[in-house]
Amino acid sequence: MKIITGMRRSGKTVLMKQYMSLLRESGVPDSQILYLNFESKTLAHVTDYLKLLEEIDKKYNGKRTYVFLDEVQTVKHWERAVNSLQTDYDADIYITGSNAYLLSNDLSTYISGRYAELRILPLSFKEFMELHPGDRDKRFYQYIRMGSLPVINPDADEMFEHDHLIGLFNTILLKDVIRNCKGGDVGTLTDTVRFLYSNVGNITSANNIAVTIKKDPEKVRNYLDALQKAFLIYKAERYDIRGKRLLDTLEKYYVSDTGMRNAVLGISSREDISRQIENIVYLELLRRGYEVAVGKYGDREVDFTARRNREVQYIQVTMSIMTDDTYEREVAPFRLIRDSYPKTVLSMDSFVTDLPDGLHHSNLLDWLLEEERS
Template identity: 40%
Template sequence: MNRKKQLKVRHKYLEQLIAFKDTEPVKVITGIRRCGKSSLMLLMQEYLIRQGIPEEQIIAINFESLTFQEMTYKDLYNYVKNKVTTENTYYLFFDELQKIDQWELAINSFRVDFNCDIYITGSNSYLLSSEYSTYLSGRYVEIKMYPLSFSEFIDFHGYQVTEYKTPMGHVKKRAVNEQQDIVELSDLFDAYMRYGGMPGIADVGLEQDKAFILLDGVYSTVVVRDILERERNRKGRQVTDAELLRKIILFLADNIGNTTSFNSISNTLVSEQMIVNREKQGKPANQTIAAYIGALKETYLFYDVKRFDIKGKEYLRTLGKYYIVDMGLRNYLLGIRDRDRGHALENVVYLELLRRGYDVAIGKVDTLEVDFIATTATEKLYIQVTETMKDEIVRQRELKPLQKIPNNYKKIVLSMDLALDDEYDGIHVVSIVDWLLS
């Protein structure tokens, strides 16, 4: 097991794995490249050893290693079979398993033939597409992993949040590192918005050149290895034009938080002469766009959010939105800028809602829009995100959709710049930074 460096613990994800330890379901950790899946597997292995599990009962394979790149599913089965020498429980860890063709046959055989507890990771949701998950007969649990939350970002960069009392008697928060250097949370949040939450940023430091080199590696791996190479190896190839793929990525990154359709993307690309309008050839451009965006969603680079008619109580088929998995990747792609900070803040809030286990939709109430409807089995939230609540016009604009919702679920406005009032007719106004750390 690789223990060259002390791994930072991401408690939420590790606790999820521990909760399912020694249960039948295969534990499947999914998420974009470099978001921490391999480290989580190592943390789980370290936990098992602390619990007294002998190392011989832990079998771990990273399929990124050249040692295993020529392995077939039958080779994998035999490799594990030769290491299972007792009736004890064996813990099997397979990193980037999607590289093994017909991997699901080996996994099912392990479940049938051995006393084992199985953990796998994948950087592509194709791993759990219906044709594959059928082989597991629903006997798996998915642990969805994301880049660092703001709270984790603070921890990974060596700071702790502390409270202090102002001369006016208010309790405020700030960050302190081991050297007792004090940093304002707003400054750390600015760094988070610029560099994003890829764990590797903590290793290279908050320097733009180094951070962007790391992010270039993430982007290239996702696009070249997880999309273009996989498309070359699968039947019915659709995503083959690297330049077109990049243009679609840039369009989506530039339009986070904007209502978008395949048609609007296609029209923009056609107008820029980046794609030929193929309708005359009987091959609509929209189908091409849909295939490319599907590949981007499969690799967790982008997420789409549907619209929900709050009064009509139904999902709408048109004009959803897209958000990118990490703001650092967006800044790497488009360059540092501040002109659409409102949508960038929306993006951060959206990812945090996913981390907290909410299902998220965009709300429509009459002709107005609610940024997010966030629901779990026991809770529903209506959320607006805005840069400021001090401007009267902006304040009325953000409050109006929430005021029109005809129910008593909790309504929140998240803002960077608060006015004196923290409540308007039952609508709570909360600092985005405080909410992220709550």
């Protein structure tokens, strides 16, 4: 079974339909392809797993059937239906869902070891440029300001797109966060989200957030977990480079889409662009398959330590290293790290050249648009 997860409107349904197109191109007839979108009112009556199996039985003819279940988390005990599909039917199963509750303990009881997860992120800058060709500097500031969701058009009326993002944000809070939290407290949830959005890339903790917004720490922890499962935020743990271990306390949070964040806070992309480009680099590293943490070496910080298989990279992100003070701040932590793994400074500087001591310096847009290396 293939499970496609990611934030709402990030492209899961499109990917699912691309799979369906490939099947048709390879000769699979429509009679053996079953697509059910549970956000459609035509399936409002399918509320539990028995009704779902009844719906599948209407089309199943005993032949190999490719079953596509879109936003299936709305169906109660849907995992039981999937277990029946795997046991009693000749079915190849594809599922999308907008929160990580899909992969809960209940699900693992039924399909443990029998699924592969594919996590979808909003558009990379390279994908954004393919969808919206144009001057890359102009497009990059649009990418920051209006975000990277495929449904957003950077050339459309900005207020219309702003309202679209606010509506989507509210839908995620209602359907993917509150619905999955017992005793929903909208005030605590809203204050927690606004704190996270305002403090992208700052070290914090659930207790620190609770103290700042004057809310119950346990509720804050629950909402942090739910917001991550709704793919609205991502947590980057701190990694002790010298001690080679993850630290138990303090972390950083990044957002899945800077456009949604800007819309919710009511700010322009240029008000805190350094935080936003750091956020963009974090997400890009995730897209490229890295496990990403915040590096710590003594009292110095490296923005990101990125690990993929045996590969390790250290990355600093800054607007510019053209002044002596900024150069020293960004490069100093690298001088302390004695291993031979690549160490890169990413900046918005137009003129770049490699730095002394084997350090690399790359223009951020060049790095975002380069061919990915596996």
